[in-house]
Amino acid sequence: MDDDDYWNTSETKAHAFSFDDDVLTPQEILAIGQKPSGQKEDSVFSSSAISTSRALLPLNSLVSPKVLDLILLAQSGKDPTKDTKTDTEQTVAVTLKRLVLGRNCSLHIHRSLKSKTELLDGAIAIGDGNAILTVVLFLIQTLNKKLVYELLSSRHTALNHYISFLHNEGKVTELTDLLTMLGRSQEAAIYQFHHYVKTQGNNIDSLLRKLANLLANHLNQPGADTHQGKMVADYVKLLEWQKFANKSELFNKSALHCLAYCCAQHWSETAGNMMSPMTVCQRQQIPPLQYDWVVLNVHAKSNKWDIVETLFTKKDWLGRTTVSSHIPIETLLARLCELQASKQLLATCVNKIASAEDRLRLAQMYKIHPVVIETLAKQKDRIALTNYKMTLNPQSEVYILAENTLRDNSIKWKN
Helix, strand or coil, X not given: CXXXXXXXXXXXXXXXXXXXXXXXXXXXXXXXXXXXXXXXXXXXXXXXXXXXXXXXXXXXXXXXXXXHHHHHHHHHCCCCCCCCCCCCCCCHHHHHHXXXXXXXXXXXXXXXXXXXXXXXXXXXXXXXXXXXXXXXHHHHHHCCHHHHHHHHHCCHHHHHHHHHHHHHCCCHHHHHHHHHHCCCHHHHHHHHHHHHHHHCCCCHHHHHHHHHHHHXXXXXXXXXXHXXXXXXXXXXXHHHHHHHHXXXXXXXXXXXXXXXXXXXXXXXCCCCCCCCHXXXXXXXXXXXXXHHHHHHHHHHHCCCHHHHHHHHEEECCCCCEEECCCCCHHHHHHHHHHCCCCHHHHHHHHHCCCCHHHHHHHHHHCCCHHHHHHHHHHCCCHHHHHXXXXXXXXXXXXXXXXXXXXXXXXXCCCC
């Protein structure tokens, strides 16, 4: 038989090597290195002995790690053709751990709705704001927005983080859509209000148009929050006044800032004039307490104490001076002292305190000596007045006043 006939016989083909397919079946992998049962021990000179000596070499020096994995998989009895998890796949717990630690991780391995929901709930349970927001943004990217909004509606912590994010980023359209879908259209309107005020700058005409639309379409509708509607309406009135004043330094300023400007620049204007402080007060419904506080600070800082005294002290029908202010007396005294008001004005205020104990305490605190002396004399406390006189500068006016009071024989001292 020639060489060609030998290689073409069916018996030879059965034992020949095949180079067409180098992928081993699980059975072939298991057969590697196994010796058939009943085989006798070969001599050291036989070819089988050479094969046995090769088998004693480390397995990883003969096959690649990938083949080793296949061998182990085959020995476990599992089908290697089935889909298995790769090393890069991470569980929800591992992903959350990496998020909290600030490590790089891919959220896109979580493809199912169940996995994404578990990821969100896990972040909420941990309480890490960055992780919560990262997961929410991932859901927005990979799911229908309506579905995400439904998930957030029952998870208030995640919802609040997302609302804060949209507000800070100025994404008013997305924020409005979210709140409207959740049935919170009034809250959406207020966010729009803040956004308009923040972004329109000094363009009062544009801001007025936007706020007018906001009032008409949302805040003045039936069922709307009347307090919020009034707040925006009052702000529109203020913008209209600022437009009339036509002063760039007043644009987008508060009502109290505008009142302070009018007190300093248009104090003599009569009520009814648009620039009069009283007109601004009435138009913006500024409470009397705030009006008194602004007037006090503006004129005191300008050293116009005559205006301050006129405003806060009045003469009664007997000619006695009384204090007239909506500011609590102790607060008024503290501020007058900070603004370096005269001792006479401080004394006038302290003297109008009804309680003798409070009057004495405040007079001593602010070193209003005549009031202290007068109060101790009314209490007929000679010892206390004598001790107080020793704290005064000798031969000073108040020292002499204390000494003369102690010599007053008309006072029936109790000690």
